[in-house]
Amino acid sequence: MSDTIASFQKKNPHSNIFRMGTDDFSSSAFLEHIGGQSLFADKFLIILDGVCKNEEAKEFIFDNLKTTASSHNVFIFIEEDLKKPETTKFEKYAEKVFKFDIPEDKKGEKGFNIFSICDALGEKDKKKLWVVMNKAERAGISAEEIFWKLSWQIKNMLLAKVAIEKGDRAVEKLKISPFVLSKAKRYANNFTESELRGLFGKTVTLYHESRRGFSDFDTALEAFILGL
Structure with a gap:
């Protein structure tokens, strides 16, 4: 995923990058990003981190995945613990899907050092x-x-x-x-x-x-x- 973002920045040095999370997700802003375009940048990169933890946001995103896939801009979704049907929906429209395992600590519990x-x-x-x-x-x-x-x-x-x-x-x-x-x-x-x-x-x-x-x-x- 980091390679994807780095590649995007290299190809679009004057691009704008936007981030949205669970707390600041906006359906109107999301739709604007789908159709948004700048006079000075070729594309926008929109990173949505953990947005699907919000059930309303998740439903809205899934309803607009097809439109998102056809957008001129690039969308990256970072999610944890998606159910199989939800992952399948992303796979249907996404150009690439990456899966990462969360490492376990010495006690065998998922944590962070x-x-x-x-x-x-x-x-x-x-x-x-x-x-x-x-x-x-x-x-x-x-x-x-x-x-x-x-x-x-x-x-x-x-x-x-x-x-x-x-x-x-x-x-x-x-x-x-x-x-x-x-x-x-x-x-x-x-x-x-x-x-x-x-x-x-x-x-x-x-x-x-x-x-x-x-x-x-x-x-x-x-x-x-x-x-x-």
């Missing part, structure tokens, strides 16, 4: 990071908390990368716990120092531009992840 975001980033796995980020949002974790975890991981990897190149004494001077340092050193091997400095610079820019009102924080964070 905030540090899995850091691990996905360190592994340089954009698709995994996208899935984990969406799971974090559904678990009620704010975009800012996700951002600070990513920023923290990038900083640790950069410090480890620079220290390793300077030698063991430099590594020993780092004020990072042994466990965190061992992971940072391992993950740092997946990046060049230039890449890590570039990522850290982007996080600084993202934060300040969103605070100044130049960009929406959630959208900017999503674009940052897709650009990795």
Whole structure:
């Protein structure tokens, strides 16, 4: 799914991306997006996350799936625990359908570990990071908390990368716990120092531009992840 969004952004660099969730779904806005078109953008991308948890919204969407499929714009539906007949309805009109299993924690229960975001980033796995980020949002974790975890991981990897190149004494001077340092050193091997400095610079820019009102924080964070 992350590849689909990244591909869309590459083909439509001036496109507008809209998100709707369970709490802010609007049938009128949905219909506008189906027929909407901009003078400055080729297409719109509309991401609907968990909207089908709302029974009225789900019924409305299913009634308009055929029209949605013929829209000039691109729609992405992210849903959990759909029943087989509901999945079949999406499959009938969707160009692509992706299914992801929610990983279980050590106790065998479906849960979320905030540090899995850091691990996905360190592994340089954009698709995994996208899935984990969406799971974090559904678990009620704010975009800012996700951002600070990513920023923290990038900083640790950069410090480890620079220290390793300077030698063991430099590594020993780092004020990072042994466990965190061992992971940072391992993950740092997946990046060049230039890449890590570039990522850290982007996080600084993202934060300040969103605070100044130049960009929406959630959208900017999503674009940052897709650009990795």
